[in-house]
Amino acid sequence: MAERVLVKGTEAIGEAAIRAGCRLFFGYPITPQNELPEYMSKRMPEVGGTFLQTESEVATINMVYGAACTGTRVMTSTSSPGFSLMQEGISYMACAQLPAVLVNVVRGGPGLGDIQPSQGDYWQATKGGGHGDYKLIVLAPSTVQEAVDLTVLAFDLADKYRTPVVIIADGVIGQMMEPVTFPEFRNLNTLPKHDDWALTGANGREKHIVVSFDIDPHVLEKMNLEIVEKLRKIEANEKRWEEYKLEDAEIVITAFGTVGRIAKSVVEQARKEGIKAGLFRPITLWPFPYERLEEISKGKKLILDVEMNMGQMLEDVKLAVKDHARIEFYGRMGGVVPTPDEIFEALKKFLNV
Amino acid sequence: MAFQVILKRPESLTQREFTYCPGCTHGIIHRIIAEVIDELGIREKTIAVAPIGCSVFAYQFFNTDATVAAHGRAPAVATGMKRARPDLYVFTYQGDGDLAAIGTAEIVHAANRGEKITTIFVNNAIYGMTGGQMAPTTLLGMKTTTTPYGRKADNDGYPLHVAEIIKEARGVAFLARTKVNTPQDVQKTKKAIKKAFLAQIKGLGFGMVEVLSTCPTNWGIDPVSALKWLEEHMVPEYPLGVFVDKVGDEQ
Amino acid sequence: MPRVKGKIEIDQERCKGCGLCISVCPMKVIDFGEGFNAKGYHPAEPKYVEKCIACGFCYNMCPDVCITVYREVESA
Numbered sequence: 146m147a148e149r150v151l152v153k154g155t156e157a158i159g160e161a162a163i164r165a166g167c168r169l170f171f172g173y174p175i176t177p178q179n180e181l182p183e184y185m186s187k188r189m190p191e192v193g194g195t196f197l198q199t200e201s202e203v204a205t206i207n208m209v210y211g212a213a214c215t216g217t218r219v220m221t222s223t224s225s226p227g228f229s230l231m232q233e234g235i236s237y238m239a240c241a242q243l244p245a246v247l248v249n250v251v252r253g254g255p256g257l258g259d260i261q262p263s264q265g266d267y268w269q270a271t272k273g274g275g276h277g278d279y280k281l282i283v284l285a286p287s288t289v290q291e292a293v294d295l296t297v298l299a300f301d302l303a304d305k306y307r308t309p310v311v312i313i314a315d316g317v318i319g320q321m322m323e324p325v326t327f328p329e330f331r332n333l334n335t336l337p338k339h340d341d342w343a344l345t346g347a348n349g350r351e352k353h354i355v356v357s358f359d360i361d362p363h364v365l366e367k368m369n370l371e372i373v374e375k376l377r378k379i380e381a382n383e384k385r386w387e388e389y390k391l392e393d394a395e396i397v398i399t400a401f402g403t404v405g406r407i408a409k410s411v412v413e414q415a416r417k418e419g420i421k422a423g424l425f426r427p428i429t430l431w432p433f434p435y436e437r438l439e440e441i442s443k444g445k446k447l448i449l450d451v452e453m454n455m456g457q458m459l460e461d462v463k464l465a466v467k468d469h470a471r472i473e474f475y476g477r478m479g480g481v482v483p484t485p486d487e488i489f490e491a492l493k494k495f496l497n498v
Numbered sequence: 499m500a501f502q503v504i505l506k507r508p509e510s511l512t513q514r515e516f517t518y519c520p521g522c523t524h525g526i527i528h529r530i531i532a533e534v535i536d537e538l539g540i541r542e543k544t545i546a547v548a549p550i551g552c553s554v555f556a557y558q559f560f561n562t563d564a565t566v567a568a569h570g571r572a573p574a575v576a577t578g579m580k581r582a583r584p585d586l587y588v589f590t591y592q593g594d595g596d597l598a599a600i601g602t603a604e605i606v607h608a609a610n611r612g613e614k615i616t617t618i619f620v621n622n623a624i625y626g627m628t629g630g631q632m633a634p635t636t637l638l639g640m641k642t643t644t645t646p647y648g649r650k651a652d653n654d655g656y657p658l659h660v661a662e663i664i665k666e667a668r669g670v671a672f673l674a675r676t677k678v679n680t681p682q683d684v685q686k687t688k689k690a691i692k693k694a695f696l697a698q699i700k701g702l703g704f705g706m707v708e709v710l711s712t713c714p715t716n717w718g719i720d721p722v723s724a725l726k727w728l729e730e731h732m733v734p735e736y737p738l739g740v741f742v743d744k745v746g747d748e749q
Numbered sequence: 750m751p752r753v754k755g756k757i758e759i760d761q762e763r764c765k766g767c768g769l770c771i772s773v774c775p776m777k778v779i780d781f782g783e784g785f786n787a788k789g790y791h792p793a794e795p796k797y798v799e800k801c802i803a804c805g806f807c808y809n810m811c812p813d814v815c816i817t818v819y820r821e822v823e824s825a
Contacts, residue, residue, distance in 0.1 A: 197577070200606075200607040201603060205574075207568060207575050208577050208578035210567075212578035213578070214575070214579060215579055215586070217582035233568055237568055346544065346545070346586055352564065354558075358566050499823065500821070500824045502822045504818050504820045505805050505816070505817065507814050520765035520790065521769055521812060680773070721767040721768060722767075722768055
């Protein structure tokens with residue numbers, strides 16, 4: 146039985162990555178995620194890995210690209226403005242079909258914004274983010290244990306589908322300490338080798354090329370179609386979500402990440418006052434669990450979407466719910482974390498109680 | 499008596515025809531890199547990182563594993579590869595738009611870290627692929643499609659001396675500036691490129707050769723005149739020489 | 750001392766007719782051909798190959814790597 150230890154979210158993600166077989170971390174300081182690179186700078190030498198502090202997020206993502214070209218598990222972490230800087234490289238990686246895990250500890254924006262917890266990067270993470278046609282798998286933990294589990298899953302999905310996978314968190318999950326159980330260390334010899342495409346030296350085989358480029362539009366279209374086909378497979382197989390007290394619910398709160406955990410308190414509070422509320426929490430923000438949310442929304446009195454942004458996931462909630470139920474939104478921006486009380490007040494206002 | 503082949507297309511080039519304009523000396527530089535890789539016997543352990551620019555297709559020309567980096571980011575991509583697989587040899591091939599403009603941060607820091615990679619920097623004083631615009635390396639007074647009255651220092655700044663900047667980085671193990679406008683200079687460039695690879699192979703640090711090259715099409719002169727123009731105009735601005743050599747002569 | 754006897758071959762289809770080889774050949778072995786290749790260039794031809802000394806200058810300056818250089822040796 147693995148032992149439970151008390152750790153901070155950012156460090157938990159770092160340790161989980163190492164357990165998943167990641168031995169390469171590139172990163173550039175930006176608040177509020179610095180504990181993760183700091184942890185990796187201490188931990189990587191202990192496990193024979195490499196930590197490199199880069200000159201910028203632009204350099205970071207291109208180092209991740211280079212490492213991923215060799216088929217090696219690699220990771221970086223950043224916060225919103227840094228994630229924006231990485232978008233060109235992420236687009237290259239999506240087209241070249243390169244596996245990697247990217248952690249975005251989201252902070253208040255737009256612009257320089259602030260360093261407080263936010264969910265303002267939902268669109269950027271789930272709708273592509275960079276140029277061209279692509280999507281990334283986006284995982285949103287709401288507890289430290291889930292951050293651990295999703296980090297391991299992120300590496301496996303990245304390798305399975307040859308795609309960058311984003312873990313989207315915020316300062317709350319990053320700074321919070323919770324007891325977690327870490328998985329066993331993955332045997333490095335059992336990790337996928339990607340012998341069929343990786344750049345490892347053309348020894349006894351034809352040369353391999355990994356590019357996000359072709360000058361012939363018909364070839365580039367074929368490359369695009371290959372990515373689209375892969376994305377359809379991910380949509381069919383990888384949707385994940387949590388349902389909380391939905392069996393008898395009349396009101397469904399939709400929320401992800403940090404707000405997802407706050408919303409559980411709101412559900413409890415509402416139930417104490419006789420309002421049958423439940424929570425639908427997408428874990429994969431892309432692919433978004435549209436079908437399940439649609440099914441759940443049928444016959445409900447109210448769908449209340451709550452986020453730390455202006456209503457970004459709300460667009461996907463609307464696509465899922467269609468006209469099956471009334472949809473309302475409550476959000477805070479700029480790094481303000483809503484309290485359970487204020488969400489509950491908003492809920493009561495929408496219900497006229 | 500019988501004839502024996504003494505010089506032929508190196509193994510480390512594929513059979514693909516180069517996409518460069520007639521007389522462009524990119525092709526000469528490609529060939530000598532391939533010869534060096536052949537002579538060092540490292541083709542099966544080498545990764546080429548092509549840039550954005552005319553040489554974007556270099557990933558097809560070298561008969562090694564290869565990728566294309568985002569504009570200016572080749573040293574970062576190469577860093578990622580080398581850190582992931584220190585047993586492989588990684589080189590970047592970059593033009594002056596790629597390395598000396600958008601990619602200045604990446605090249606300076608790769609050099610300063612002593613990243614064990616090799617960079618071939620092709621300086622032809624102009625952006626080729628995009629149609630002959632001013633590069634950071636464009637000479638003062640030189641006409642380009644974005645300096646139609648000639649480059650003026652007060653508006654456009656001065657020709658950027660990349661080798662002189664990079665030589666200050668302590669992680670550099672080999673650094674030279676050469677040219678390829680005569681057969682003798684081609685051989686000197688080849689020797690320099692070999693040392694820049696040896697700096698990596700011996701684990702000494704970062705190796706780079708800045709090669710003065712021609713762009714007859716965008717300079718608006720014929721290929722043979724371009725060789726002369728390079729000598730008369732580029733060499734005075736960009737002095738040749740070995741700036742750093744920790745490799746030594748024993749090879 | 751007898752002059753080294755050489756020979757070159759130029760891949761007529763690869764050649765882009767830039768003339769760099771012609772400009773550096775010390776023995777004036779090479780000249781443009783009259784015909785066109787498939788790319789539409791007048792390729793360089795070793796018209797006076799008997800004068801070749803296998804110096805390799807043409808090979809060194811050929812940007813399209815279309816030249817092979819031979820040298821005469823004692824038969825084994």
